[in-house]
Amino acid sequence: MARPKVVMVLANNFEDSEAIDPKNHLESLGAEVVTVGPERGQVQGKKGGTLEVEKSFAEVAPDEFDMLVIPGGGAPENLRIVDEAVDFTRRFVASGKPVGAICHGPQLLISADVLGGRTLTSVNKIRDDIRNAGGNYVDEELVVDDNLITSRTPKDLPRFNEALGKAVGLGTEAAMSGAAAGGQ
Amino acid sequence: MARPKVVMVLANNFEDSEAIDPKNHLESLGAEVVTVGPERGQVQGKKGGTLEVEKSFAEVAPDEFDMLVIPGGGAPENLRIVDEAVDFTRRFVASGKPVGAICHGPQLLISADVLGGRTLTSVNKIRDDIRNAGGNYVDEELVVDDNLITSRTPKDLPRFNEALGKAVGLGTEAAMSGAAAGGQ
Numbered sequence: 001m002a003r004p005k006v007v008m009v010l011a012n013n014f015e016d017s018e019a020i021d022p023k024n025h026l027e028s029l030g031a032e033v034v035t036v037g038p039e040r041g042q043v044q045g046k047k048g049g050t051l052e053v054e055k056s057f058a059e060v061a062p063d064e065f066d067m068l069v070i071p072g073g074g075a076p077e078n079l080r081i082v083d084e085a086v087d088f089t090r091r092f093v094a095s096g097k098p099v100g101a102i103c104h105g106p107q108l109l110i111s112a113d114v115l116g117g118r119t120l121t122s123v124n125k126i127r128d129d130i131r132n133a134g135g136n137y138v139d140e141e142l143v144v145d146d147n148l149i150t151s152r153t154p155k156d157l158p159r160f161n162e163a164l165g166k167a168v169g170l171g172t173e174a175a176m177s178g179a180a181a182g183g184q
Numbered sequence: 185m186a187r188p189k190v191v192m193v194l195a196n197n198f199e200d201s202e203a204i205d206p207k208n209h210l211e212s213l214g215a216e217v218v219t220v221g222p223e224r225g226q227v228q229g230k231k232g233g234t235l236e237v238e239k240s241f242a243e244v245a246p247d248e249f250d251m252l253v254i255p256g257g258g259a260p261e262n263l264r265i266v267d268e269a270v271d272f273t274r275r276f277v278a279s280g281k282p283v284g285a286i287c288h289g290p291q292l293l294i295s296a297d298v299l300g301g302r303t304l305t306s307v308n309k310i311r312d313d314i315r316n317a318g319g320n321y322v323d324e325e326l327v328v329d330d331n332l333i334t335s336r337t338p339k340d341l342p343r344f345n346e347a348l349g350k351a352v353g354l355g356t357e358a359a360m361s362g363a364a365a366g367g368q
Contacts, residue, residue: 078309107313110312125261125262125265127265129310129316133312133316
């Protein structure tokens with residue numbers, strides 16, 4: 001199959017490991033990961049790391065990508081107030097293609113108004129917001145509901161990463177070894 | 185009148201100025217401010233300040249206080265997952281006594297399920313969560329809806345502080361000079 005192309009949405013104050021680990025993992029499996037944000041340029045992680053936003057939302061469309069990944073930290077609340085980010089997310093979820101969100105990542109899904117009737121997890125600090133958005137919050141390491149893949153916190157990254165790889169057709173065997181390299 | 189007694193709820197990662205400025209302002213007007221949190225002891229501000237939590241939620245009841253103040257930052261999301269904090273907040277709002285919340289402070293009000301039909305403001309990053317909780321979000325420096333007093337960010341502190349003083353009967357004249365001393 002063609003090399004899977006993944007869009008990771010970023011803004012300042014992203015949770016470092018929740019962006020960098022899935023990016024490295026997916027790339028190690030052979031996927032291309034494109035970082036997208038409100039504007040091109042460097043963004044700061046909340047723990048001091050940096051990543052480059054390669055394209056702005058104005059430069060991309062959902063149909064270019066096979067999967068959307070939303071890391072946590074403070075980035076989702078910075079993205080959820082940007083109309084283009086919310087619109088991109090809404091259209092991506094509606095496409096039926098896989099969407100992975102971890103920790104505070106579902107804040108962007110709440111603002112995209114796509115959680116009605118969906119089952120998901122997140123950091124527990126936003127569980128009431130997920131419920132009020134119509135989502136069914138559960139406290140589990142990994143939740144896969146149709147195209148929606150969610151985890152709670154950085155300690156869930158090995159299983160989250162594995163599920164992301166699988167969702168774009170990158171085999172369990174490769175995914176497992178990647179997850180192991182990620183610290184499982 | 186008796187000296188007004190104010191409860192300020194705190195946890196780690198509070199927004200420094202949103203806790204310290206209202207505390208200093210209310211004390212300068214003659215109020216007593218008691219800091220309450222999940223447990224006694226020092227808590228860290230997100231910008232490096234520290235405050236002492238004087239009493240735990242287990243040690244206090246809403247009827248001891250004349251007003252509740254909820255500073256923002258990361259503290260509200262740390263409080264909203266603590267049952268005693270949510271229960272205290274719910275009962276305080278129901279009492280009809282004044283409640284002030286700034287920035288991310290309304291996250292605690294969302295979890296206390298007290299925003300149905302109320303008009304309020306907050307940092308814009310949580311506006312969709314307020315709407316999903318049944319609140320009417322408006323983007324204004326200061327919103328007073330019956331007993332609920334809200335502001336958006338630290339730059340709104342002068343008017344927020346003034347409104348808090350007024351809500352516990354501490355005169356506009358004193359409040360205005362306090363607000364001016366706070367940097368207006």
